[in-house]
Amino acid sequence: xxxxxxxxxxxxxxxxxxxxxxxxxxxxxxxxxxxxxxxxxxxxxxxxxxxxxxxxxxxxxxxxxxxxxxxxxxxxxxxxxxxxxxxxxxxxxxxxxxxxxxxxxxxxxxxxxxxxxxxxxxxxxxxxxxxxxxxxxxxxxxxxxxxxxxxxxxxxxxxxxxxxxxxxxxxxxxxxxxxxxxxxxxxxxxxxxxxxxxxxxxxxxxxxxxxxxxxxxxxxxxxxx
Amino acid sequence: xxxxxxxxxxxxxxxxxxxxxxxxxxxxxxxxxxxxxxxxxxxxxxxxxxxxxxxxxxxxxxxxxxxxxxxxxxxxxxxxxxxxxxxxxxxxxxxxxxxxxxxxxxxxxxxxxxxxxxxxxxxxxxxxxxxxxxxxxxxxxxxxxxxxxxxxxxxxxxxxxxxxxxxxxxxxxxxxxxxxxxxxxxxxxxxxxxxxxxxxxxxxxxxxxxxxxxxxxxxxxxxxxxxxxxxxxxxxxxxxxxxxxxxxxxxxxxxxxxxxxxxxxxxxxxxxxxxxxxxxxxxxxxxxxxxxxxxxxxxxxxxxxxxxxxxxxxxxxxxxxxxxxxxxxxxxxxxxxxxxxxxxxxxxxxxxxxxxxxxxxxxxxxxxxxxxxxxxxxxxxxxxxxxxxxxxxxxxxxxxxxxxxxxxxxxxxxxxxxxxxxxx
Numbered sequence: 226x227x228x229x230x231x232x233x234x235x236x237x238x239x240x241x242x243x244x245x246x247x248x249x250x251x252x253x254x255x256x257x258x259x260x261x262x263x264x265x266x267x268x269x270x271x272x273x274x275x276x277x278x279x280x281x282x283x284x285x286x287x288x289x290x291x292x293x294x295x296x297x298x299x300x301x302x303x304x305x306x307x308x309x310x311x312x313x314x315x316x317x318x319x320x321x322x323x324x325x326x327x328x329x330x331x332x333x334x335x336x337x338x339x340x341x342x343x344x345x346x347x348x349x350x351x352x353x354x355x356x357x358x359x360x361x362x363x364x365x366x367x368x369x370x371x372x373x374x375x376x377x378x379x380x381x382x383x384x385x386x387x388x389x390x391x392x393x394x395x396x397x398x399x400x401x402x403x404x405x406x407x408x409x410x411x412x413x414x415x416x417x418x419x420x421x422x423x424x425x426x427x428x429x430x431x432x433x434x435x436x437x438x439x440x441x442x443x444x445x446x447x448x449x450x
Numbered sequence: 451x452x453x454x455x456x457x458x459x460x461x462x463x464x465x466x467x468x469x470x471x472x473x474x475x476x477x478x479x480x481x482x483x484x485x486x487x488x489x490x491x492x493x494x495x496x497x498x499x500x501x502x503x504x505x506x507x508x509x510x511x512x513x514x515x516x517x518x519x520x521x522x523x524x525x526x527x528x529x530x531x532x533x534x535x536x537x538x539x540x541x542x543x544x545x546x547x548x549x550x551x552x553x554x555x556x557x558x559x560x561x562x563x564x565x566x567x568x569x570x571x572x573x574x575x576x577x578x579x580x581x582x583x584x585x586x587x588x589x590x591x592x593x594x595x596x597x598x599x600x601x602x603x604x605x606x607x608x609x610x611x612x613x614x615x616x617x618x619x620x621x622x623x624x625x626x627x628x629x630x631x632x633x634x635x636x637x638x639x640x641x642x643x644x645x646x647x648x649x650x651x652x653x654x655x656x657x658x659x660x661x662x663x664x665x666x667x668x669x670x671x672x673x674x675x676x677x678x679x680x681x682x683x684x685x686x687x688x689x690x691x692x693x694x695x696x697x698x699x700x701x702x703x704x705x706x707x708x709x710x711x712x713x714x715x716x717x718x719x720x721x722x723x724x725x726x727x728x729x730x731x732x733x734x735x736x737x738x739x740x741x742x743x744x745x746x747x748x749x750x751x752x753x754x755x756x757x758x759x760x761x762x763x764x765x766x767x768x769x770x771x772x773x774x775x776x777x778x779x780x781x782x783x784x785x786x787x788x789x790x791x792x793x794x795x796x797x798x799x800x801x802x803x804x805x806x807x808x809x810x811x812x813x814x815x816x817x818x819x820x821x822x823x824x825x826x827x828x829x830x831x832x833x834x835x836x837x838x839x840x841x842x843x844x845x846x847x848x849x850x851x852x853x854x855x856x857x858x859x860x861x862x863x864x865x866x867x868x869x870x871x872x873x874x
Contacts, residue, residue: 257515258475263468267717271769281560301485309480309558368496369484373505376527377518378479423518431476432559438473439560446714446769448794450560 228404235411243415250422255430270445277444278437284450285436305363308356315353319346319392343396350393357386377424384420387413454533454577461573462510470569474511476559477501483553483563488798489546492817498546500553500563506531506539507570540579543570545811550762550798564767571676580675583808588671588680595687596667597807598635605666608638609645616646619653623695624660630697631659631731632668632688634705636839641704644839647866648703648731654869655743659701665691668708673715674804682720685712689723699727701734704860706763706802706838713768730764732837735865736773739780750868751782754832757789758861759822759845760796761838774837774861781868789825797821799836801844819848826856833857835864 320326324340331337340346361382364370391410394400401409421427443450466474484490484499496502509531512519522528551564574580580588587597594601600608613620621627631652637644652659665688672680692700702709713728722728738744758774765771771793778786791797800818805811822845826834834856836842845858 254475258468258472261466261468261471261515264718268714269717285558285560301491302482305482367481368494369481369490369499369502372496373479373481373499373501425478428476428478428559431472434472435476435562436560438469439554439557439562442562442565443794446767448766448769448771 228402228408232404232408232411235408235415239415240411243418247418247421250419251427251430254422254427258431258434266445268445272444272447274441274444277442277448277450278440281436281440281443281450285432304359308359308363312353312356312360315349315356316389318349319353319389322346323350325396347393347396350389350396354386354389354393357382357389361386380420381424381426384413384417384424385426388417454536454579455531458506458536458573458577458579459510459514459531461576462507462569463514465507465569465572466511466515470507470566471511471515473559473561473566474504474508477504477508477561478559480558482556482558483561486553486556487547488550488552488800488818488821489814492800492820493546493814495546497542498814500547500567503539503543503547504563504566504570506535506573507566536574536577536579539570540574540581541810543567543574544581544584545805545808546814548762548798548800548803548805550802551767552762552795552798555766555795564762568676572678573676575676581808581810583810584671584675584804587804587807588675588677591667591669591671591684592680596635596638597669597671598639600635600638600667602663605638605663608642609661612642612645612649616643616650618646618649620645620649621660623663624658625695627658627660627695627697629657629659629699629701630662630665630688630692630695631701631703632662632665632691632708633703634669634708634839635667636669636705636843637703641839641842641860644704644860644862647860647863650866650869651735651738651744651862654871655738660695660697662688662691662695664694665689668702668705668712670708670711671804671807673707673711674807678719681711681715685716685720688712689716689726692726693723698725699729701729701731703731704764704837704839704842704862706761706768706840707804709768710763730768730770730837731862732764732770732773735862736770736776739773739777744865745870746777746780746865747868747870748780749783751833751864752785753782754785755787755830756782756785756833756835756859757787757826757829757831758792759789759799759834759836759841760792760794761836761841762796762798762802764838766794766796770837774835777861777865778835781864787829787831789829789831797825799841799844801847802838802840806840806844806847815844816848816851819844819852822848823852823854826854831856833859835859835861837861 322341323346327337327340364374388410391406391413395406395410440450481501483501487498487500490498513523547567549564549567553563554561591597609620633645670681670684672684702712709730716722758778799822800815805815842858842860849856849858
């Protein structure tokens, strides 16, 4: 098999198509939600909705899940809270502060930024992969998770797991030739990009809607969200 | 095509605006809400996970609005919602959910699961799949004006009796009063001492207040059911009375769901008479204490360990978290101790949302209360105070059921008992 050709295809036209599907798909979904209609809230508030929303985001981004014990329920499921938090931390660091990915962003956006040293990024990538395995086992064994998991949930895990593992193997030149790993990495990334708009991985966008709603609902009652 | 499922389906679709859809889209199905639900924690039944309670709403949304959902339906991966499913979920959302919204506190996406489950109940209500016991209470409120059988005559008798028994003035149907106070029939029938207490507080504060014989029931069983028309009808009775008497303020007494309906929902459902403020009795008493309109005997209840139970609809979803604490810190500065968790993170009593009215829900209701028992035992509480009659009904019933050595108290009553008489 000619891996050089596969790689050229995966990082060339296929990547462009996948990126386009991702952007168009997400734009469509956001537009549809916005256009579904929002009834005006006529309830006289006791507190500030904007303040509530701001606190909701601050708590969401800063406190949860990095200081997860602020939540009482954390005590019941500490490993899952930590795994969820570390997975997202690792993911964002690798995607944004990893040198290789920054260069991809640079080629797309036209500008770059300072990155973290490879060993740090590498460790966080490993942590994120382990966290995913923990989350997978949890989904497999917990009765609630089994009840609410259909094939889309399993595919979500798979399609995120593959790019992470192939990326990690790539940096460490494990098992296969570099071109093979690079091809597999790009192929899995492309599949994930196409999958995101039709799946719940898209939560990273709707997070901003639901967190704002949550914060405003609590803020107007002058209750801490 | 008027099957249960098609009616429910149409309601789901009608309800799905941006508010609902954006939240359904944000759900990652991480399952964390399960551990926040007292019914799930108490029973371990995975079907009680809040995320599962909105499953039908989510499926309806996907099937009607999203491409992925339509594809799934076409491929047979997802099936159309059946009558049996609606019936099954009806049991879950009515019997094992108080819509206390504690789950939204742990949801990483901040989904307002309580309000979303209320939407599910609305579909059930439209499709006519509501537990019999709840439906009986709803019908009673439609016909007699009260789910507990407080007819006009009963109401007059009870109020007169309370006024006599506790020697307190209770103005009724006074035109030109400033404040209309609306009690719940739980108070009228089961906690009449609460009515006396609130009357005493209002009189001491020099409030120009009145009751109304036409707008005399604050409980809203239509809201429990999720029936929009009846929810409006029951609130309209109160609003009509307020307009007729020309009051500036409506005070909801110790009923949580009623407060949620009148204070936080009515404005978006119907025309609320202009210039009328709606507040809760705890908010009003808090104001009196802060402004010095009433004075309380400091340390009047400083004995043993006293704790406060936060009602989901008055504290977490009502916002009156500070007032009870300010009051208890005066009444019992040394004895007052918080349960953990408390305030907006508090664990629900397990009897709200109409659950206590459904006989078949008794096992899960008692199971859920065991969480409260653990909380009270952890601080060695001798007495528990609350500001919601529905919680109080649940606490009194459960204290008896479990044979607990804990006193159940209403906040208004403690305030009334600690009033320092003063010149008005």
